[in-house]
Structures are given as structure tokens and as C-alpha cells.
Amino acid sequence: QQQVKQSPQSLIVQKGGISIINCAYENTAFDYFPWYQQFPGKGPALLIAIRPDVSEKKEGRFTISFNKSAKQFSLHIMDSQPGDSATYFCAARVPGNNRKLIWGLGTSLAVNP
Amino acid sequence: GAVVSQHPSWVICKSGTSVKIECRSLDFQATTMFWYRQFPKQSLMLMATSNEGSKATYEQGVEKDKFLINHASLTLSTLTVTSAHPEDSSFYICSARKTSSNEQFFGPGTRLTVL
Numbered sequence: 610q611q612q613v614k615q616s617p618q619s620l621i622v623q624k625g626g627i628s629i630i631n632c633a634y635e636n637t638a639f640d641y642f643p644w645y646q647q648f649p650g651k652g653p654a655l656l657i658a659i660r661p662d663v664s665e666k667k668e669g670r671f672t673i674s675f676n677k678s679a680k681q682f683s684l685h686i687m688d689s690q691p692g693d694s695a696t697y698f699c700a701a702r703v704p705g706n707n708r709k710l711i712w713g714l715g716t717s718l719a720v721n722p
Numbered sequence: 723g724a725v726v727s728q729h730p731s732w733v734i735c736k737s738g739t740s741v742k743i744e745c746r747s748l749d750f751q752a753t754t755m756f757w758y759r760q761f762p763k764q765s766l767m768l769m770a771t772s773n774e775g776s777k778a779t780y781e782q783g784v785e786k787d788k789f790l791i792n793h794a795s796l797t798l799s800t801l802t803v804t805s806a807h808p809e810d811s812s813f814y815i816c817s818a819r820k821t822s823s824n825e826q827f828f829g830p831g832t833r834l835t836v837l
Binding site for chain 2: 641643645650651652653654655658698702707708709710712713714715717
């Protein structure tokens with residue numbers, strides 16, 4: 610019940626295309642859903658995040674769509690660029706004092722020029 | 723703001739020695755810090771949650787006597803890998819949560835190689 614399932618494992622997109630990464634969860638108590646971007650040899654960096662009472666959040670080319678009833682959320686990267694090539698992780702936060710994150714397994718995105 | 727640093731960025735040590743990794747929040751106070759390890763092409767695995775002034779909470783399967791965590795101040799947490807072995811070689815990443823925030827800010831990671 611603590612798992613977050615992420616798909617696809619890898620994704621290849623042409624420059625200018627839309628990249629879509631999906632995540633699903635079981636625990637309805639999760640209260641915060643961030644997406645992180647990680648480049649090789651670096652720590653993850655927060656890209657965008659959403660709370661379960663919002664169905665969509667957009668920041669620049671990045672959009673999170675959240676479906677509470679289906680317990681799914683997705684990241685859309687519009688006008689994908691080669692510089693977006695990285696590994697993307699979705700996560701879900703466990704409420705409580707420590708608020709630890711449960712992580713998806715990651716999606717390796719390659720944007721071809 | 724919200725910068726987290728780690729030191730060292732990489733370290734090579736001999737089997738049996740101990741290695742200390744520092745995690746600092748440079749421009750904010752962090753009540754809670756998290757320590758992760760990450761193997762190549764894998765996700766982050768939470769090792770422990772560290773709260774300032776109290777004992778760390780370790781995840782199931784993580785040996786607390788092997789991975790010593792100290793969170794002595796609101797800006798510094800340390801992870802000591804004791805009696806390191808080659809299987810401890812990994813990328814160790816810390817994150818820090820602002821006292822009044824929901825967000826975790828991540829350090830750049832430390833690459834540990836045990837020979």
C-alpha cells in the first residue's frame with residue numbers, strides 16, 4: 610500500500626514533442642505528490658508538485674494532472690527539449706511528523722534533437 | 723534560497739575503514755533531514771530520517787550500527803558508514819526539510835567507493 614508505481618521505465622521523444630510519465634498509488638492518505646528531475650551524478654531537484662485537492666498544476670512547460678478517484682497522477686512535458694533528457698521520479702508523501710517520501714522507480718527520458 | 727550541500731562529493735576508501743559524510747542546509751534551518759542511497763539506474767532508497775536533537779529513525783533493513791547518523795544542529799547532519807565494505811559503494815544523497823515547509827531540498831550527493 611506504500612508503493613508508487615511509475616511508468617514507463619524509459620521514454621524516447623523527439624524534440625518538440627510531449628513527454629508523458631505516469632504514476633499510480635494505493636494509499637489515499639498520501640498528501641503531497643512531487644516530481645523530481647535528476648541528472649547523472651547529481652541529486653534530485655524538485656520540478657513541480659501537487660496536492661490531492663487540485664486536479665491540474667502547470668508551471669511553464671511542465672504540467673501535473675491528478676486524478677484522485679483513479680489514484681493516478683502524471684507529468685506532461687510540453688515542447689520537450691534535449692536538455693530535458695534526465696531521469697524523472699514521482700513521489701508521494703506520507704503525512705505525519707517526518708513526512709517521508711515514497712518514490713517511484715524512475716523514468717529515463719531521452720529527447721532526440 | 724534552500725541550498726543543501728554535501729561533503730565530500732566523492733570518496734574512495736579501503737575496506738574496513740569508516741567514512742563520514744556531511745549534509746548542510748546553507749540558508750535555512752532544517753528540523754528534519756533524510757538520508758538516501760541510490761544504486762546506478764535505480765530509485766532513491768530512504769535509509770533514515772534524522773530529526774535535530776533526537777535519534778534517527780531507520781528504515782527496515784538498514785543497520786543503525788553500521789550507518790551512524792548524527793543531527794546535532796538545525797543545519798548539519800552527518801552519516802558515518804562504519805567498517806565499510808565494497809557492497810556499501812553507492813551514491814548517498816541527503817535532503818533537508820525546512821521547518822515550516824513541506825518540501826525536501828536535496829544535496830548534490832556523495833559517491834562512495836569502497837575498495
